[in-house]
Amino acid sequence: MATSLRDIIITGGGIAGSTLAARLHQNDPSLKILLVEAGKNVTGNPLTSNPLDAFAAHFSDIDWAYSTIPQAALNDRSAYAAAGKALSGGSATNYGTWTRGSVADYNAWAKKVDDSSWDYASWLPYLRKTETHFDKSADPLQHGFDGPIHTESVTSSSANRKYPLRDLLRSAWAKIGVRQVQDMNSGNPIGLGELVENWREGKRQLASEAYNLDGVEIMTEALVKRVVVENENGTKRAAGIELANGTMISSKEVIVSAGAYRTPQVLLLSGIGPEAVLAKHDIPVVHDSPQVGKNFHDHLAVCQWWKLLHPEKGLAIGTPLWTDPAYFMGLPADWVATQQYSVDHLKKAIEADGEKAEGHSLLASDVAHTETLIAYAPAGARIAGEDVPTDGTHIASAVLVMSPTSRGSITIANADPATSPVIDPNYSATNVDQQLMRLGIRSVIDVLQGTEEGQQIVESERAPNGFKMLTKNSTDIEIDERVARVGNTFYHAAGSAAMGKVVDTNLKVMGVEGLRVVDASVFPIPMTAHYQAIVYALAEKAADLITKT
Numbered sequence: 195m196a197t198s199l200r201d202i203i204i205t206g207g208g209i210a211g212s213t214l215a216a217r218l219h220q221n222d223p224s225l226k227i228l229l230v231e232a233g234k235n236v237t238g239n240p241l242t243s244n245p246l247d248a249f250a251a252h253f254s255d256i257d258w259a260y261s262t263i264p265q266a267a268l269n270d271r272s273a274y275a276a277a278g279k280a281l282s283g284g285s286a287t288n289y290g291t292w293t294r295g296s297v298a299d300y301n302a303w304a305k306k307v308d309d310s311s312w313d314y315a316s317w318l319p320y321l322r323k324t325e326t327h328f329d330k331s332a333d334p335l336q337h338g339f340d341g342p343i344h345t346e347s348v349t350s351s352s353a354n355r356k357y358p359l360r361d362l363l364r365s366a367w368a369k370i371g372v373r374q375v376q377d378m379n380s381g382n383p384i385g386l387g388e389l390v391e392n393w394r395e396g397k398r399q400l401a402s403e404a405y406n407l408d409g410v411e412i413m414t415e416a417l418v419k420r421v422v423v424e425n426e427n428g429t430k431r432a433a434g435i436e437l438a439n440g441t442m443i444s445s446k447e448v449i450v451s452a453g454a455y456r457t458p459q460v461l462l463l464s465g466i467g468p469e470a471v472l473a474k475h476d477i478p479v480v481h482d483s484p485q486v487g488k489n490f491h492d493h494l495a496v497c498q499w500w501k502l503l504h505p506e507k508g509l510a511i512g513t514p515l516w517t518d519p520a521y522f523m524g525l526p527a528d529w530v531a532t533q534q535y536s537v538d539h540l541k542k543a544i545e546a547d548g549e550k551a552e553g554h555s556l557l558a559s560d561v562a563h564t565e566t567l568i569a570y571a572p573a574g575a576r577i578a579g580e581d582v583p584t585d586g587t588h589i590a591s592a593v594l595v596m597s598p599t600s601r602g603s604i605t606i607a608n609a610d611p612a613t614s615p616v617i618d619p620n621y622s623a624t625n626v627d628q629q630l631m632r633l634g635i636r637s638v639i640d641v642l643q644g645t646e647e648g649q650q651i652v653e654s655e656r657a658p659n660g661f662k663m664l665t666k667n668s669t670d671i672e673i674d675e676r677v678a679r680v681g682n683t684f685y686h687a688a689g690s691a692a693m694g695k696v697v698d699t700n701l702k703v704m705g706v707e708g709l710r711v712v713d714a715s716v717f718p719i720p721m722t723a724h725y726q727a728i729v730y731a732l733a734e735k736a737a738d739l740i741t742k743t
């Protein structure tokens with residue numbers, strides 16, 4: 195191996211990698227840390243400045259722009275799957291929503307891995323540490339006030355950010371029983387929460403800038419091929435990395451933070467994975483780890499577009515009436531509706547999946563099932579290939595299945611690190627997931643067509659070409675057909691190097707010394723959140739774990 199010995203190499207400079215590098219350096223400035231990122235440094239890049247640029251970043255050179263393999267529940271369609279390809283990873287292209295999920299998620303994580311140090315109480319110091327919460331009067335047990343990532347709610351971001359549909363929508367949701375919760379990021383999000391974001395004064399916060407990387411050696415535009423593992427008297431130990439161009443760099447420890455799509459690829463190319471997969475691609479087996487790439491999960495989302503009854507009132511993006519810059523300081527939306535459905539709605543589906551409804555974890559009183567965002571823009575139309583005008587005439591709803599029971603996989607097509615991984619989210623493969631999506635879509639229909647307030651907002655649904663509008667009388671089959679037509683990820687890929695299966699509760703890869711994974715791949719179960727807040731906190735927690743152990 196060439197070059198001087200680093201203490202730690204972090205593979206992947208995304209949210210987890212950047213945060214971890216900064217905190218490890220802060221914990222011990224004597225450490226020689228090398229952060230290796232495949233994408234470029236995007237400081238000052240026009241695609242990473244304002245909220246609406248996030249949409250322009252799709253399919254650009256800072257998006258890995260993957261495709262899944264054909265999905266049975268999506269009419270055998272290959273779905274688009276974005277991931278940030280830049281120093282800062284997802285924080286360079288994401289939409290900036292900031293949600294934490296529920297106490298139940300973290301406690302279920304701890305239970306799944308049989309280690310109480312992963313319960314909500316144990317995460318809280320790190321969820322706090324990462325944030326500067328906008329509301330200084332909020333509960334200090336729940337929120338941090340001096341962390342690197344600044345959050346803002348719609349109304350705290352600017353006194354002028356008053357979207358005209360805010361109050362009507364709040365009362366429409368209340369009519370169907372979804373009432374406002376004061377603080378959706380304090381562990382109990384079920385209800386209607388005001389949207390919280392990490393746009394700071396209307397600008398993006400890159401992980402690699404918000405966290406101070408001074409003192410960390412950074413290599414960009416360098417694709418890591420594999421972790422080099424040496425065998426010392428029968429003990430397998432990570433000894434460095436090999437880049438795709440053949441450069442070898444040695445280190446005492448390696449941490450893989452390449453995100454849920456590529457972390458399993460790096461492990462497989464290192465000879466760590468299911469023996470049969472390694473054999474198929476002539477990769478020498480370093481450690482047979484059957485669960486690498488398994489347990490992949492994601493949040494499937496379905497967008498619908500709605501034609502406004504009174505566009506002349508200036509209700510959505512594209513209207514000439516939106517001239518105040520405050521309207522563009524974040525996503526054009528006010529609310530996140532987090533819903534839970536009753537046993538009556540889910541019993542049949544749970545049983546059809548071969549499980550007992552009684553005592554089922556999905557039916558616990560604090561578990562969230564779906565989330566709905568209503569945006570004052572035709573969000574998701576471009577990805578779905580629908581030509582919905584952005585001229586102030588349409589809004590969109592997006593329903594996300596937040597607690598899916600389907601599990602997919604990530605594997606490799608060949609031994610070339612430049613080839614995209616083979617992504618199979620296995621969307622909506624269970625009766626539960628299908629039923630949750632139907633319930634979420636039916637709720638949106640109730641809100642926008644079944645309430646007086648909703649009827650004041652929308653004239654009609656703008657169905658995809660060749661499809662009937664969905665109404666409260668639509669059948670399950672009609673809803674499923676719509677899901678098949680437009681369903682797509684909400685970009686919450688996770689679980690492909692899961693804790694308890696691939697890494698232990700110290701984030702160490704089981705079977706290989708000196709090797710850890712720190713990124714969304716380790717989530718053992720889906721969380722009912724958008725994932726950036728959790729990944730930041732995970733990296734904060736990992737830094738302390740690594741410094742101590």
Ligand SMILES: Cc1cc2nc3c(=O)[nH]c(=O)nc-3n(C[C@H](O)[C@H](O)[C@H](O)COP(=O)(O)OP(=O)(O)OC[C@H]3O[C@@H](n4cnc5c(N)ncnc54)[C@H](O)[C@@H]3O)c2cc1C
Nearest residue numbers: 206208209210232283284289290291418453713714724726
């Ligand atoms: C379009 C989009 C919108 C999103 N919107 C939101 C949102 O609004 N709110 C929210 O909470 N979450 C959102 N997310 C999700 C969130 O950004 C991710 O969950 C988060 O970035 C995951 O962090 P990570 O560190 O696991 O992976 P990433 O942040 O993806 O980092 C992985 C890094 O590793 C690099 N890499 C990969 N392979 C290699 C290799 N072989 N060698 C070197 N480098 C490599 C990648 O280029 C990347 O920089 C969004 C994601 C996307 C893509």
